[in-house]
């Protein structure tokens with residue numbers, strides 16, 4: 001049986017025509033590039049709908065009751081004037097693809113984390129300042145586009161590390177550094193024009209290469225923060241910002257087993273949190289012995305081991321290396337993060353001919 005689809009794009013509609021009611025078992029409706037200002041309440045009774053394309057209209061809101069379209073899998077409301085998403089969006093539990101690009105959003109509701117089927121999320125071209133950590137509960141998310149949100153300066157590592165994530169776009173944001181806890185399966189990264197980025201983690205070499213020699217002038221970030229951890233790279237006197245949550249780093253070569261028991265514990269707790277998000281576990285929060293541990297758990301790993309076969313999650317302490325390509329005119333500084341001295345040596349053995357190590361020291365202030 002063929003599904004019923006309505007092609008009503010480019011028709012100068014000012015409202016969604018009620019003729020839509022005449023179509024039985026309607027599953028898909030295209031209403032792109034009209035002049036529609038509201039999604040009418042009656043449309044929410046057409047519960048056979050799986051697909052609604054409303055890009056390029058004059059919508060200023062999505063109705064609270066949108067979740068009544070209980071079979072909706074695809075919603076595109078890009079290029080409208082929507083200012084906020086309803087909290088009830090979390091009830092649209094079949095939604096797989098959501099495109100809200102090109103609107104006036106300043107924040108995303110935390111409830112978005114309830115969209116367990118969500119695979120593609122496009123929030124580009126808005127006025128967002130941060131991503132809600134709850135987005136990390138969308139375990140099926142594999143395409144995330146947040147480009148052109150010029151105030152976003154940090155992608156929470158728990159989000160970049162989502163197990164299904166394959167494509168991450170963050171062109172023209174204000175990123176200070178690239179998240180080093182990047183999902184192992186990411187094969188497409190766009191990060192053009194984030195001019196504060198001073199170094200590229202080695203794990204980005206595979207998914208994205210042309211960026212490296214293409215950098216604009218670096219503007220050091222103006223924001224200060226207690227948790228910032230800087231390293232001074234001595235060859236060019238460049239200050240490198242390391243991931244949030246870093247407390248101590250070790251040079252290579254180094255003694256074995258310097259990573260603390262504290263980090264081993266965090267790693268163990270992390271595995272537990274796959275079954276229940278720890279920030280929802282109040283009892284555990286009160287039991288935890290140290291005041292920072294809860295934050296470290298909520299934020300997730302700060303990085304992953306650069307050795308791909310290892311990819312161990314890293315927390316507050318790790319082995320660190322800054323390198324450059326040998327015999328290359330590129331000024332790009334790459335950074336490597338390792339779970340152990342052993343992994344660092346493995347990496348050097350395999351890559352020492354191509355890269356040389358740079359000296360660094362921790363910036364004290």
Ligand SMILES: [Zn+2]
Nearest residue numbers: 305310339343
């Ligand atoms: Zn490792």
